[in-house]
Amino acid sequence: MSDLRALYEEVILEHNRKPRNYMKRPEGANRSAYGFNPICGDEFTIHMAVEDGVVKDVGFEGAGCAISTASASMMTQALMGRTEAEAEALFEAMRDLLTHDHPDPAAAGRVGKLQVLTGVREFPMRVKCATLAWHTMHAALHGVDGTVNTEEPEERHQCAIGGGH
Amino acid sequence: MNAAGGQPGMTAVATGAMTLPLDVETIRAEFPVLRQEVNGQPLAYLDNAATTQKPRAVIDAVSGFYERDCANVHRGVHALSARATAAYEAARGTVQRRLNASRPEEIVFVRGATEAINLVAWSFLRPRLQDGDEILLTGMEHHANIVPWQLLCQQSGARLRVLPVTDAGELRLEALDGLLGDRTRLVAVTHVSNALGTINPVAEIAARAHARGVPVLVDGAQALPHVAVDVQALGVDFYVFSGHKVYGPSGIGALYGKHEHLQAMPPWQGGGEMIQSVTFDRTTFAAPPLRFEAGTPNMEGAIGLAAALEWLACVGIGRAAAHERALLDHATRALREVPGVRIIGTAAEKAAIISFTMEGAHPHDIGTILDHEGIAVRTGHHCAQPLMRRFGVPATARASFALYNTHAEVERLAEGLRQVRRVLGR
Numbered sequence A: 001m002s003d004l005r006a007l008y009e010e011v012i013l014e015h016n017r018k019p020r021n022y023m024k025r026p027e028g029a030n031r032s033a034y035g036f037n038p039i040c041g042d043e044f045t046i047h048m049a050v051e052d053g054v055v056k057d058v059g060f061e062g063a064g065c066a067i068s069t070a071s072a073s074m075m076t077q078a079l080m081g082r083t084e085a086e087a088e089a090l091f092e093a094m095r096d097l098l099t100h101d102h103p104d105p106a107a108a109g110r111v112g113k114l115q116v117l118t119g120v121r122e123f124p125m126r127v128k129c130a131t132l133a134w135h136t137m138h139a140a141l142h143g144v145d146g147t148v149n150t151e152e153p154e155e156r157h158q159c160a161i162g163g164g165h
Numbered sequence B: 001m002n003a004a005g006g007q008p009g010m011t012a013v014a015t016g017a018m019t020l021p022l023d024v025e026t027i028r029a030e031f032p033v034l035r036q037e038v039n040g041q042p043l044a045y046l047d048n049a050a051t052t053q054k055p056r057a058v059i060d061a062v063s064g065f066y067e068r069d070c071a072n073v074h075r076g077v078h079a080l081s082a083r084a085t086a087a088y089e090a091a092r093g094t095v096q097r098r099l100n101a102s103r104p105e106e107i108v109f110v111r112g113a114t115e116a117i118n119l120v121a122w123s124f125l126r127p128r129l130q131d132g133d134e135i136l137l138t139g140m141e142h143h144a145n146i147v148p149w150q151l152l153c154q155q156s157g158a159r160l161r162v163l164p165v166t167d168a169g170e171l172r173l174e175a176l177d178g179l180l181g182d183r184t185r186l187v188a189v190t191h192v193s194n195a196l197g198t199i200n201p202v203a204e205i206a207a208r209a210h211a212r213g214v215p216v217l218v219d220g221a222q223a224l225p226h227v228a229v230d231v232q233a234l235g236v237d238f239y240v241f242s243g244h245k246v247y248g249p250s251g252i253g254a255l256y257g258k259h260e261h262l263q264a265m266p267p268w269q270g271g272g273e274m275i276q277s278v279t280f281d282r283t284t285f286a287a288p289p290l291r292f293e294a295g296t297p298n299m300e301g302a303i304g305l306a307a308a309l310e311w312l313a314c315v316g317i318g319r320a321a322a323h324e325r326a327l328l329d330h331a332t333r334a335l336r337e338v339p340g341v342r343i344i345g346t347a348a349e350k351a352a353i354i355s356f357t358m359e360g361a362h363p364h365d366i367g368t369i370l371d372h373e374g375i376a377v378r379t380g381h382h383c384a385q386p387l388m389r390r391f392g393v394p395a396t397a398r399a400s401f402a403l404y405n406t407h408a409e410v411e412r413l414a415e416g417l418r419q420v421r422r423v424l425g426r
């Protein structure tokens, strides 16, 4: 039970029960992307209203497991009011923390309370649940058309690094 | 039609089924993999529809081949090659008897159910398929029995028709005759659904299709471990299965095809083994089944598969089925008592497979939390996305039982699901 708690932290469960900025397409949304994980069927659409290089508002739609839902919910909170450069840096730090065996020690400091999501590293099969929303947000931020698929090569590579073997 | 009575062992197995219940502890002792802990708990392996574990008899058959007989088949004059060839062809005989095919030439060794379906698609159906023709599937097919036909359709202009599934997870048989038209060129149906457990009335479907002159392929991947299969009694044209789901090795499976069909089919892949003579102008092909076994086959796989089928026959498929039926009934009752659980697939005729969802718990979370309790289940769409859509769920959790599972494991599953609720704070 103890290490399960590392994955299902109270904060995560709470966000899963009451996701923030959920089923919301913010006023003035001008960046959107759809992401899905074909293995388990999780799918999210992230909408962002970006104005003068600042994320004014974020929302998400879709459905997934507790980890992916909480990750998306916490992400939307963390992004509010950030500059695009800050959002990019947050994405990089989260990716590092979630998927690398030896993440940059400075990354933890940069993500604040999002660190709670890193319990997923002990559960290699679940890493993609936590990264889905982030990759989708990243695609939206860069105005990448189409869909983010967790089974595409970059992610597969990360899975191996994350302890898939 | 059923020649089972004439086969050594079959009659005894059938009567044994009625008298002696299965001694599960004795059975379990034959599966080394079951003797382990996962996350500090004894392993409860309930993912048997994905793959089954292997008994000592299979492990020994495969390692015995490596230790004594390893040589290429159908090629050498030396002693080892002769032994390997004899063992490989004996394995074909075992598959033939277990399916009650009328002759060994009707059994083609392949990689598994998927490859067998592709073989039939390209070698049997493709040449006779034209623009506007139809292939009839059902709403509960595994992707392996959908995608190959779709690929054919893309090339030929043919199209798929789909026999619908009821809310209980049974085929809507009353729609069958209406869907069988002048342009139907094949019916492809699963014997047992991997996602719902439903056992389909394939003999009846075959009879109705044949009345319209339409050949029938049955996907037996989930059937072999649970029900006695007699291809002649079923009256099907093709029957396919995978070794790894019936206690045998992976990378081996078999295609049963009626001799008249196999005889008329062109080769699918070219290479060694499948030829009679080759010049640079012309090749004449071997007769079935070798015509369809290009290249060095999975010899140890075939031998391991035969060992698995013999072992299962020895235990008694009837006894196995009775034990699994008891597990299924127990699990169905136990899961219904867990708050929020919805069982998907409540057909009257079911193999020991239970798909379910749980209110407030995504299947993925269920899978992780059960794993923490040492319980292995499958979560996801089970390679049956159209079926998931039919039931309006993105995914389910699935517990699938084998003859070595116990009633104590059923209780652990139910308790594990209560634990899921506690962990997720529901």
Ligand SMILES: Cc1ncc(COP(=O)(O)O)c(C=O)c1O
Binding pocket: B049, B050, B111, B112, B113, B114, B115, B142, B144, B145, B190, B192, B193, B194, B219, B221, B222, B242, B383
């Ligand atoms: C009903 C059914 N058909 C076909 C297959 C494909 O079997 P394989 O992957 O061994 O070829 C499966 C395996 O999951 C199955 O359950």
